[in-house]
Amino acid sequence: MINFKRQANAIKNFKENKHDKNDPVNKINKNAIIAEIKVHSPKYGDLLKNRKELDILKIYEEAGAVGISYITDKQHFNGNFKVFEEICKNTELPVLRKDFITTKDEIEKTAEAGASTVLIISRLLKEETAEFVDFAMSCGLDTLVEVHNKEEIEVAKDTKTSMIGINNRDIRKLELDDGTVSLTEKLANLIPKDRIIISESGIANLNDLNTVLKYTDAALIGTSFMKTNFETQKEFVKSFVRGKYE
Numbered sequence: 001m002i003n004f005k006r007q008a009n010a011i012k013n014f015k016e017n018k019h020d021k022n023d024p025v026n027k028i029n030k031n032a033i034i035a036e037i038k039v040h041s042p043k044y045g046d047l048l049k050n051r052k053e054l055d056i057l058k059i060y061e062e063a064g065a066v067g068i069s070y071i072t073d074k075q076h077f078n079g080n081f082k083v084f085e086e087i088c089k090n091t092e093l094p095v096l097r098k099d100f101i102t103t104k105d106e107i108e109k110t111a112e113a114g115a116s117t118v119l120i121i122s123r124l125l126k127e128e129t130a131e132f133v134d135f136a137m138s139c140g141l142d143t144l145v146e147v148h149n150k151e152e153i154e155v156a157k158d159t160k161t162s163m164i165g166i167n168n169r170d171i172r173k174l175e176l177d178d179g180t181v182s183l184t185e186k187l188a189n190l191i192p193k194d195r196i197i198i199s200e201s202g203i204a205n206l207n208d209l210n211t212v213l214k215y216t217d218a219a220l221i222g223t224s225f226m227k228t229n230f231e232t233q234k235e236f237v238k239s240f241v242r243g244k245y246e
C-alpha cells in the first residue's frame, strides 16, 4: 500500500492521477502544490497577521495541497519548532521541515517530530550533502536537496535523494531578491527524470506556476499564499491546485 505520508510517493501518485476518484477534493486536483505555512519573510515581515498556523494548515488541506512546508529557522523566518511539531501531529499530509540544517542531531529531531521530509541545502552542506541524505533516509525521512545553480545540481545528482528542489531565489540574499521562475526553466533539464523535481520560491501567479510545471513535478509556494487574506486564501490556493482562477 502506498504511504501518502511520504512526500515523494504523494507527488508521484498525484502525477499519475491515481488518487481516489470518489474523493471530492482529489477529483479536481490537477497540480501538485506543496503549500508553505510561512509566518515571516525577511522581505515582507510578518505574514501570519494574527492568524493561527493550524487554521492555515486546514485551509491548505481543504484546498488540496499535496504537502505542507514549514520553516523552523527563528533568526530570519521567525519559525518555532514547537509549532512545527503541532503541524506534524495535526495533519495526514506529508510535512517538510525547512531550515538551514548543518547537524545530524537536527535531522533526528525532524524525524522524531513526525515529519516526512527534511530540506538539505547543497550550498550549505557541500561535499557532505550525500552523507546527510543517507543519514536522513536512515532516519526514515524523504529528502529534498535544494539547488540554485549547475554545480549544485551535480552535487545533488551524486546523492540518493528522491527529490531535488530548484530554489528560484538565492538563499545567500536571504529572500531580499524576488526570485525568478526562469531559473527553473534554465536548470530543470539538467536534472535526471528519475528524480522528482520541485520548483521553489517566487511563484506568484498562475502564469509562473504554468511555466515551472512545464519542467517540474511540483511547486512549493509560501509568500503568495500567505499574502492573501484569510477569507480568500482557500479559493486562491485551490486555483493553483486546479490550475485556473474560478
Ligand SMILES: O=P(O)(O)OC[C@@H](O)[C@@H](O)c1c[nH]c2ccccc12
Residues within 6 Å of the ligand: 036, 038, 071, 073, 077, 098, 099, 100, 146, 167, 171, 179, 200, 201, 202, 203, 220, 221, 222, 223, 224
Ligand atoms: O515564499 P516563496 O517565495 O513562495 O518561497 C517558499 C520557499 O521556497 C522558501 O521559503 C524557501 C526555499 N528554501 C528555503 C530555505 C530556507 C528558508 C526558506 C526557504
